[in-house]
Amino acid sequence: MTDGVNAEAIWSHAGRQPRIAIIGAGMSGIAAVVKLGKAGYTDLTVFEKSNRVGGTWRENTYPGLSCDIPSRWYSFSFALKPDWSHRYPYGPDILAYMEDVARDFGVMDKVQFNMPVDELQYDAPRWRLTTAQGDVQDFDVVIAATGVLHQPVVPDIEGLQKFAGACFHSARWDHSVDLVGKRVGIIGTGSTACQIVGAISEQVGELHVFQRTPHWIAPLPQKEYSPSWNRLMARFPVLQRLAYHWYFQILLHTFSAATVGNRFMQRLITRICLKHLKESVPDSALRAKLTPDYAATCKRLILCSDFYPALARPNARLVTDSIARIEPGGVRTASDQLHELDVLVLATGFNAAAFILPTRVIGEDRVELARRWDGAPRAHRAVALPGFPNFWMLEGPTSPVGNLSLITVTEHQVDYVISMLDRMKTDALSAITPRQSAFENYNSAMGEAIKHTTWYTGGCESWYIDKSGVPNLYPWSPAQYLEEMRNPDFSEYHLLS
Numbered sequence: 001m002t003d004g005v006n007a008e009a010i011w012s013h014a015g016r017q018p019r020i021a022i023i024g025a026g027m028s029g030i031a032a033v034v035k036l037g038k039a040g041y042t043d044l045t046v047f048e049k050s051n052r053v054g055g056t057w058r059e060n061t062y063p064g065l066s067c068d069i070p071s072r073w074y075s076f077s078f079a080l081k082p083d084w085s086h087r088y089p090y091g092p093d094i095l096a097y098m099e100d101v102a103r104d105f106g107v108m109d110k111v112q113f114n115m116p117v118d119e120l121q122y123d124a125p126r127w128r129l130t131t132a133q134g135d136v137q138d139f140d141v142v143i144a145a146t147g148v149l150h151q152p153v154v155p156d157i158e159g160l161q162k163f164a165g166a167c168f169h170s171a172r173w174d175h176s177v178d179l180v181g182k183r184v185g186i187i188g189t190g191s192t193a194c195q196i197v198g199a200i201s202e203q204v205g206e207l208h209v210f211q212r213t214p215h216w217i218a219p220l221p222q223k224e225y226s227p228s229w230n231r232l233m234a235r236f237p238v239l240q241r242l243a244y245h246w247y248f249q250i251l252l253h254t255f256s257a258a259t260v261g262n263r264f265m266q267r268l269i270t271r272i273c274l275k276h277l278k279e280s281v282p283d284s285a286l287r288a289k290l291t292p293d294y295a296a297t298c299k300r301l302i303l304c305s306d307f308y309p310a311l312a313r314p315n316a317r318l319v320t321d322s323i324a325r326i327e328p329g330g331v332r333t334a335s336d337q338l339h340e341l342d343v344l345v346l347a348t349g350f351n352a353a354a355f356i357l358p359t360r361v362i363g364e365d366r367v368e369l370a371r372r373w374d375g376a377p378r379a380h381r382a383v384a385l386p387g388f389p390n391f392w393m394l395e396g397p398t399s400p401v402g403n404l405s406l407i408t409v410t411e412h413q414v415d416y417v418i419s420m421l422d423r424m425k426t427d428a429l430s431a432i433t434p435r436q437s438a439f440e441n442y443n444s445a446m447g448e449a450i451k452h453t454t455w456y457t458g459g460c461e462s463w464y465i466d467k468s469g470v471p472n473l474y475p476w477s478p479a480q481y482l483e484e485m486r487n488p489d490f491s492e493y494h495l496l497s
């Protein structure tokens with residue numbers, strides 16, 4: 001591989017720092033810069049398509065935006081925050097936290113803003129990166145920190161373009177549109193829609209919620225932290241660390257366990273959701289429409305306390321009739337009823353098979369990543385791919401791990417990448433790339449194991465399921481994944497000198 005290549009061109013031969021490109025300045029990009037820096041890798045350039053850090057927390061600004069992972073855990077382990085205002089953080093607070101961390105840890109100096117990356121091409125031993133502006137730079141290592149859910153899906157519904165009122169996707173919220181007193185329709189009843197419905201129901205004139213499938217919804221035990229409690233946290237940082245691990249362990253052994261086969265937890269979650277529904281919705285007909293007929297946790301479990309009460313309000317209407325088409329005046333359903341609307345919100349989710357795409361990534365032998373994946377993205381241990389040397393993904397395919405805090409997962413993946421770089425340095429390697437056999441063994445074991453999870457057996461459709469027909473998720477215990485990340489098995493890789 002290195003024949004004819006000047007030794008100076010290979011960072012580990014020349015004894016210099018690797019030039020590392022990080023794509024994306026969201027949560028993963030921030031974690032990568034900080035952790036790589038601490039490990040001594042400081043020649044870092046972050047390419048950010050937008051003008052701000054924060055990723056999903058920058059792009060989503062819809063009313064009610066919040067996170068159903070506790071704030072004391074939805075934090076970088078190296079930057080715990082004593083003064084979260086709530087147990088479950090609100091979107092603007094998370095964005096402010098991301099920006100604070102990026103500023104305090106010197107991430108901002110590394111970021112090139114408004115710099116989308118169009119193409120990455122492997123030309124051994126380097127990656128050639130081309131930005132949308134046509135700037136070309138070479139890097140030794142590329143880390144894709146582009147997130148999972150960043151490409152909004154606009155539903156293919158007849159007449160959508162002809163709607164006369166305001167219409168926008170939840171991730172492209174139009175804040176110039178005043179909802180007060182308006183007739184508002186919302187398509188979708190996933191995590192996003194539930195938060196929006198809860199937040200806007202009191203101000204709108206009419207609320208029409210178009211539900212294709214009912215979701216399982218557990219109550220969110222929200223709580224505001226008192227100033228005295230937060231002062232105590234600040235005074236004794238050990239309490240912050242205890243809280244971080246407390247929430248981590250609780251979620252690991254309850255919700256995460258239920259998704260990968262813990263029947264007791266599965267039944268418990270089902271009971272909690274049904275109790276929540278019964279207590280929130282007195283009307284038995286409405287309750288019946290909201291009761292799922294598939295297993296809880298098959299789709300992403302929703303934690304939200306104000307969706308059901310919002311639907312029980314007199315100005316709200318749950319529409320379960322399927323949508324026939326959209327007309328200038330509103331949404332017409334299969335029973336030929338027109339729901340007249342001023343505003344239509346599309347809370348219809350994201351293309352979960354994109355990851356770094358649409359950036360064109362070309363590996364060895366000019367193999368294109370988009371072709372290689374063909375709608376069913378796979379990776380080796382979620383972070384690497386045969387034929388794409390020195391290219392690492394954070395939150396790559398199968399990464400959503402047991403609904404753990406994505407920050408925890410990302411941090412472990414960055415540590416894994418650091419182990420690889422350390423190995424390159426000590427052994428003077430030019431490239432590391434997973435063996436095809438290791439990739440195939442890992443993915444075929446995953447393919448078998450996933451068939452025993454509720455995501456597969458639960459009897460639902462969800463964004464977890466890709467073009468191959470199986471959920472694109474890690475099927476074993478989340479604790480096992482973190483262990484895999486802590487202890488890289490180098491025998492799975494070609495280590496090229």
Ligand code: NAP
Nearest residue numbers: 066067068155188189190191192193212213300347348349
């Ligand atoms: P989603 O879970 O994919 O939900 C999309 C909704 O739109 C579903 O109810 C779906 O119905 C409906 N839908 C899609 N196309 C439709 C069509 N053509 N006609 C009618 N209905 C249609 O998307 P999301 O709510 O944006 O959430 C995505 C993920 O983001 C979540 O699963 C979660 O992982 C993450 N999230 C997390 C939080 C948090 O607090 N941590 C908050 C928001 C989002 P079906 O169910 O029938 O497909």
